[in-house]
Amino acid sequence: MASISFDDAAHLLRRMGFGGSPDELDQLAAFGSREAAVDHLLNYDRIDDSALDNLTAQKFQINDPPLDNTKFNPQELRRLWFTRMILTKRQFQEKITLFWHNHFATAISKVNQEVLMQVQNNTLRANALARFDDLLLKVAQDPAMLIWLDTLQNVRGNTNENWARELQELFTMGIKDVVTGETNYSQTDITEIARAFTGWNFTRPPASDPFNYTFRFNTNSHDNGLKTIYSGTASAVTSNLDGKDVIPIICNRPATARFLVKKFFDFFVYPLDFTTKQDRNTADALAAVYLSHDHSIKEFARAIFTSDEFWSDRARYALIKTPPEFVVGPIRMFGATYNPGGPTAQRDNSIFQRSALLGMDCYDPPDVSGWDLNSAWVNTASMLDRYNVANTLATTRTQNPTTQQGAFITIDQLRKYTKASTKKTVKGFISVLNVSTDKPTINSLRQYLDADTPFDPSTDTVIDQKVRGLVHLIMCLPEFQLS
Incomplete structure (x- = not known):
């Protein structure tokens, strides 16, 4: 195990959090090793953050519609989240929630319901380190996302392909494999996957429980026909597919694993250069961790933050602050x-x-691809x-x-x-x-x-x-x- 210095602790907390006071950095260094410090930040569910939970319960009102019948106010969402970023003892929880917010970029300007954006934020926070399949399913069934990418309009005989397209292009694998450059999917795959997600909807909660939105599968709007996806590849499937069937197929593709390595490195480590053998090998090695650990985001993140690449001189001060x-x-x-x-x-x-x-106006990204990073700032x-x-x-x-x-x-x-x-x-x-x-x-x-x-x-x-x-x-x- 590698020892951890004060400067190491500062590097770690800038990346897994928002930075810390000298006292906090001393406490992090006192764990004695880089691996132990990473585990402490990664296992944030063991850190008592009840004081923040009590504060936010007293200080914030997220209602739909607002209880006092005032004008819809998305500013309250932002005030709540930034309060969490400033005061939380679970820094990595808020940092990775911010990462997923940019990854699954959803805009309040279209969703136009304050409580739905808070529901999505809560979902990202609660599932941030789950299996990627589970997080992706939660996002696919999320009411804000169903509105944002028009899944509500995706019905049998009149499909809307927005979700099927962005699911593959932006959320999982990209148009081309980031390492090999091979094309990952075709227009036929978009069309067939759109058919698989027909009939996905949600049920609004009673006024007494405004956050309890539930996913609803409308069988009358679902296309029950056979669908073929990724024909001619190792992932090829022909079946009466539903969206729940499609997600694990996508999540198990090596291209998805490599795409996630790129996204995590861009945000947490340094931009990878896939023209170099070294960075291609890095992507392949970490993609193998994702695939061999049942797509666990937590184990994937652990491998990244304990890697030689993360602790290298190349990684120090390599990103521009968001x-x-x-x-x-x-x-x-x-x-x-x-x-x-x-x-x-x-x-x-x-x-x-x-x-x-x-x-960076949180909850209102410029488009579905989210905010550009680093030099864009x-x-x-x-x-x-x-x-x-x-x-x-x-x-x-x-x-x-x-x-x-x-x-x-x-x-x-x-x-x-x-x-x-x-x-x-x-x-x-x-x-x-x-x-x-x-x-x-x-x-x-x-x-x-x-x-x-x-x-x-x-x-x-x-x-x-x-x-x-x-x-x-x-x-x-x-x-x-x-x-």
Whole structure:
């Protein structure tokens, strides 16, 4: 087993979570090995998060229609989820839920029912580490997805192919095998699979139990005829197929396994280059783990996060922070004070709005393919937005954090990492924010602290102005954009 250092713990928590305070990183490193630390984050069902559950039960109202008959408000969904990201002790649970939200991208702008989007979010969270077959079936029967990809209109004699197409292209295997380049399916497969999913619908719950939507199979709308899929391949089947029959066939295809390796690496490790033998071998090896462990996402994830590739120099700071990572990370790293407000008091909408400003408006992806990752997040315009958001996060102050809504880095939290010398102060805040930078940059930050008057950290004014400014400058560094 490989030992785990403080820097290792920081790398792990940036990828399996949103980052952590120095104390949290010390606790993670105290597990003694990388494997044990991964297991701790992966087995999040063993972590008591009841305090967050109690808070969200008190502070949020997700209703359909709203209990107070106010206008439909998807903002409450976003406020709830970002509160979970900020306060959860189960960081990987929220991080992988975010991954699946992007993978099974579904937009509230079309679904147009707040509670259905929350039902889907709950489904992704509850099944995030299940067998992929089981997660995919849950998603296929999810009311929001049934609306989003028009499965409700998919009936015998008048099929709608949207779900059948995206099921294969975006959710499981891709048009072409990511490693071999071979075509994975044909238009005939789309047509036949669409027939298999005819008659899929859902039943709305009673008003007394607004989250209890149930899947309904309408036999009168289902095409009972024989269907042939993947003819001429090892996956070929001819039978009276229903959608429940199709899903395990797709999930067992090697192309699906390799596609999932690519998706997980793009989000959690680094973009794979399939023109290289090394990365093709990586994809094949991890695909074999998926196939040999009965498609268990948990075992698949364990293999990825304990792999040499994940811990390699190539993986460190190889990804660009998504907007949620950018806005949630510093709050968690500082252990900043956060008060979501609500449900009847003023609500804090600032955190998810900053994520939306940076290009990721959760619950409303640009299209069914979700958000592009990494280089898509940084350009001239988006970097200016990141600088402005960083300034807000660093400089927002409060006189009463227990009653004022929002996220605040307090004087006491800044003082904790402020030292007598500029060298130690800069080093401390770079460590808190998990930045790896060069000596000239460090010297420039020290010069900023000493500009105008020599740095004197003994006064709150210096901490409130100079040190907040330092935090802002570090968050504006190119290196801080990297995860």
